[in-house]
Amino acid sequence: MPEKPKIALFQCRWCLYAPADQEWVDTQLPENIHLTKTPCTGRINPLYVLNAVQGGADGVMISGCLPEQCHFKTGNMAARRQLEEFNDFLDYIGYDKQRVRFVWLDLQDRGIIQKQLAAFEQELDDLGPASNLVTRVKVAEGGQNA
Amino acid sequence: MSLPFNSNLAEQVKAIPGGEMLMMCFSCGTCTSKCMVQEKLEPNYNPRRLIREAVFNFEETAFADETTWLCTACDLCYPACPQKIHISGVITAVKQLAVAQGHQNPYQTAKVDEATCVACGLCESVCPYTAIKLVEKKVPFRGMITVASVDPGKCMACGMCTAACRSTSIRLNQDFTDNEVLENLWGWLEREAV
Amino acid sequence: MVDAARQPLIEVKAYTEVEKVEGFVGNFKVTLRERAKYVRADRCNGCAACAKACPVEVPNYFEMNLAPRKAAYIPMSQSVPLIYNIDMDACIHCYKCVEACGALEAIDFSMEDKVIEEDIGAIVVATGFGHFDPTPMTEYGYGRYPNVITAMEMERLNNSAGATHGMVVRPSDNRRPQRLAIINCVGSRDKRYNSSCSNFCCMYAIKNALLLKQMNPDMDISIYYIDIRTPGKGYEEFYDRAREAGIKFIQGRPAEITEDPDSHQLFIKSEDITLGRVIEHEYDLVMLNQAAIPQPDQDHMSSVLNVAQSPGGWFMEYHPKLRPIDSPTDGIFFAGACQGPKDIPASVAQGSAAAARASRILHSDTWQIEPTVAVVWPDRCVSGKGQACGICERACPYGAIDYTKGLSAEVITAKCHGCGACVGECPHDSITQLHYTDAQVLAQIRTLLAVEPEKKILAFRCQWCSYGGADLAGTSHFEYSANERGLRVMCSARMDADLIYESYRLGAGAILYSGCHPQDCHYITGQVAGAKRAARLDKMFARMGMTPGRFRTEWISAAEGDKYARVINEMQATLDKIPESELQAEIDRLKPEMEKKLTKMNEIPGVEEAMIQVDFIVNEMQNKAVTV
Structure with missing residues (x-):
């Protein structure tokens, strides 16, 4: 059986309004998906994405609140500015742009995160594993190799 | 519990911009x-x-209430309120009064490492709450220099400053650190790689 | 309704629109447009053969679009009169209906709209209310979630003659719902949409819940509410019955409905106020109890009938407490929810009262009206001398003045309501108002300002609001400056600029120009005219260099006694701040300016001359007494 693509999921702790969805993400994520809950998408340091890429993740998904619904007023917008820019850079050095995805969830969305993850997994499957940037070297705070 | 007649909290809240509509609440939830x-x-x-x-x-109950300190003014409730009360405005007003009376924010806020801060101002520009300002102050071993400073009365601990900081000099003091996140992430990556 | 149609003295004109209402009490000329039904009323026997034959299906409005109807249709099975109708927008002209109708030959495609004019003595308006469309409230997902329905849709689902023959089903999968939520106050008590309470929806929600519970005893029904309002006889008992029947009442207005995209199950998260906790419940079906709002064409009807609208858009009654059935126009009455949301007993009571009030007119040969009507001095009206004017006609909120160039303006006395807007606007002082003639008002002003006028605050008050406000200030013992001198006219529109100039000329210290709030005006748009004039005067006095605050405009309702007292006290404080000598100097300085403005004053007759004129007019009126 071919290996499932590895997805690093960064989720802002506010964006899943429905308790059932949050519970699913917290407890029932499959092994190939790793959840990192952040206080806000704006807290996602590009460093995390870089580490995920270098560590061999096939895709990175960032789920946050819709614009205007950010818990911290403008956090999601700041995140988009920062991470889209970083994504362009990743694309330039050879990490396919499609592998980093933003999902903005509306308050009323229920059962959407599962569907989005499944669709993303399917697309990553089609793209195949990402290996060209895998260094297996941990990059720590301040840019030093740990 | 009897009504505290010696306080005029309601009047004070109404006098602060944002708190005017206080009395209009009909408690719909x-x-x-x-x-x-x-x-x-x-x-x-x-x-x-x-x-x-x-x-x-x-007054005392209100100032001790977690609601006073945890509201991040995301204003999801404001467009939903049938009485058009700017609820976060009311809460902010209560918080202002609490801070003015010397109450401390009991929850975590961002903290600046003054030994490494280079006063680039990135954190100041990303902060959604204008809680960060560059100030000149005396720092041990560095003398009178400009560094970022966080107003704990305004900070909501979103961590945007931490993500933006290029010298890792500002961080949330509990719960969520880069190292924790990375260790956790690598734990999974290494397990998956096997 | 069937009984009414059978009563020989009642003629039901269905599918007919009121296009124009002219005339006055007892003598209305109403233009009606009888829409073409394409079915002849004298031949159709309501057999439905045409509808059976018709191949076109369109959504059925009466069934809230839950079922189809044919292009040949009756709106509902109990329609009165029972005459079919062909919907020309949907008809494809296959003429199958003509064949089906056969020998009756009731279907006639050559019919056209008929415009007819009728003489009408009195009009009862009973146009009812409309429903708030909850689509804009995206938080409840109406229109996006199939299983969120409105109260009216539930009404049709639960009706044995309805689309599902009384089977309540979920629109998404036609399954019978086990758990139902009813959300109250959807679009009502909500300042974003309609701030008022719709009056009957609490009872309506309970009624629906009870009916559903009786039909489906195992159904779990919850009602979300802000407050349950069941005032009146038997209503609280009904509420009790619902509790007994096991209906759950949850105090807390839900902020959001979410839906599982696969099963279309609905989840309502609301704070349960009594528990103080937010709880999410799962439901199969959610009914939104939407607000009662004015009919979509209420504005249009209001201009056709020339009756005012209250804030919120409902028709405005003559007096909210003492004359709740009469419109401000004599001979037009309101019945039911067109005047404000009300339930069936209240509507029936108002309908019966309106019928009684209307029959009073129909059984009278003469009709008494308020005596404060406007009259024209024909020899002064410049229109009679060939000048173009017509200001009075434009000023009249009731269309009671006829202006034809070359003839002096004429007041249709029976339509005049005595606001005095024309009197206030006429630049030539050629209209006056009985009991409020310029001479009479001036006599009052001169008396009130006879002694130490510079210390006085002269308050012009309108009869309906600010006079009532001042009255309330007195009866409630709100203290205000004893230097205030009040003067009553019928409406702020009557407060002629000349009267203000004259008061200042006489040396008045300060003047209050007060009337109703814009939406409260008794004379439809009288306050608007008054407000315009006051704004003009304010600017002019500022230009003249009058100390700000000596002329003040305030809109004070009859319930605002405290406001009246406050305004007067504030004006007194303003006056106190001006040193006496400066005030006197200002009054003296402005006096010639006022005199300049008052050049036409000399033409105003004294009381005696006015009385002769009035006697003449009263005689005339008695001779021409209106007969029905």
């Missing part, structure tokens, strides 16, 4: 059921109750 803090962080969080406390001048 829409704000509470819309609130993310209540949903995700603190089940006891309740804007409706805080408004009630302010209306009846329960």
Whole structure:
């Protein structure tokens, strides 16, 4: 059986309004998906994405609140500015742009995160594993190799 | 518990811009059921109750209420309120009064490492709450220099400053650190790689 | 309704629109447009053969679009009169209906709209209310979630003659719902949409819940509410019955409905106020109890009938407490929810009262009206001398003045309501108002300002609001400056600029120009005219260099006694701040300016001359007494 693509999921702790969805993400994520809950998408340091890429993740998904619904007023917008820019850079050095995805969830969305993850997994499957940037070297705070 | 007649909290809140509509609340509970803090962080969080406390001048209860300190002014409740009360405005007003009376924010806030801060101002520009300012102050071993400074009365611990900082000099003091996140992430990556 | 149609003295004109209402009490000329039904009323026997034959299906409005109807249709099975109708927008002209109708030959495609004019003595308006469309409230997902329905849709689902023959089903999968939520106050008590309470929806929600519970005893029904309002006889008992029947009442207005995209199950998260906790419940079906709002064409009807609208858009009654059935126009009455949301007993009571009030007119040969009507001095009206004017006609909120160039303006006395707007606007002082003639008002002003006028605050008050406000200030013992001198006219529109100039000329210290709030005006748009004039005067006095605050405009309702007292006290404080000598100097300085403005004053007759004129007019009126 071919290996499932590895997805690093960064989720802002506010964006899943429905308790059932949050519970699913917290407890029932499959092994190939790793959840990192952040206080806000704006807290996602590009460093995390870089580490995920270098560590061999096939895709990175960032789920946050819709614009205007950010818990911290403008956090999601700041995140988009920062991470889209970083994504362009990743694309330039050879990490396919499609592998980093933003999902903005509306308050009323229920059962959407599962569907989005499944669709993303399917697309990553089609793209195949990402290996060209895998260094297996941990990059720590301040840019030093740990 | 008897009504505190010696307080005029309601009048004070109404005098602060944003708190004017305080008395219009008819306690429908829409704000509470819309609130993310209540949903995700603190089940006891309740804007409706805080408004009630302010209306009846329960000053001490209001200042000690987690609602006063945890509201991040995301304003999800404002467009939902049938009485068009700017609820976060009311809460901010209560908080201002609490801070003015010397109450401390009991929750975590961002903290600047003054030994490494280079006063680039990135954190100041990303902060959604204008809680960060560059100030000149005396720092041990560095003399009078400009560094970033966080107003704990305004900081909501979103961590945007931490993500933006290029010298890792500003961080949330609990819960969520880069190292924790990375260790966790690598734990999974290495396990998966096997 | 069937009984009414059978009563020989009642003629039911269905599918007919009121296009124009002219005339006055007892003598209305109403233009009606009888829409073409394409079915002849004298031949159709309501057999439905045409509808059976018709191949076109369109959504059925009466069934809230839950079922289809044919292009040949009756709106509902109990329609009165029972005459079919062909919907020309949907008809494809296959003429199958003509064949089906056969020998009756009732279907006639050559019919056209008929415009007819009728003489009408009195009009009862009973146009009812409309429903708030909850689509804009995205938080409840109406229109996006199939299983969120409105109260009216539930009404049709639960009706044995309805689309599902009384089977309540979920629109998404036609399954019978086990758990139902009813959300009250959808679009009502909500300042974003309609701030008022719709009056009957609490009872309506309970009624629906009870009916559903009786039909489906195992159904779990919850009602979300802000407050349950069941005032009146038997209503609280009904509420009790619902509790007994096991219906759950949850105090807390839900902020959001979410839906599982696969099963279309609905989740309502609301704070349960009594528990103080937010709880999410799962439901199969959610009914939104939407607000009662004015009919979509209420504005249009209001201009056709020339009756005012209250804030919120409902028709405005003559007096909210003492004359709740009469419109401000004599001979037009309101029945039911067109005047404000009300339930069936209240509507029936108002309908019966309106019928009684209307029959009073129909059984009278003469009709008494308020005596404060406007009259024209024909020899002064410049229109009679060939000048173009017509200001009075434009000023009249009731269309009671006829202006034809070359003839002096004429007041249709029976239509005049005595606001005095024309009197206030006429630049030539050629209209006056009985009991409020310029001479009479001036006599009052001169008396009130006879002694130490510079210390006085002269308050012009309108009869309906600010006079009532001042009255309330007195009866409630709100203290205000004893230097206030009040003067009553019928409406702020009557407060002629000349009267203000004259008061200042006489040396008045300060003047209050007060009337109703814009939406409260008794004379439809009288306050608007008054407000315009006051704004003009304010600017002019500022230009003249009058100390700000000596002329003040305030809109004070009859319930605002405290406001009246406050305004007067504030004006007194303003006056106190001006040193006496400066005030006197200002009054003296402005006096010639006022005199300049008052050049036409000399033409105003004294009381005696006015009385002769009035006697003449009263005689005339008695001779021409209106007969029905």
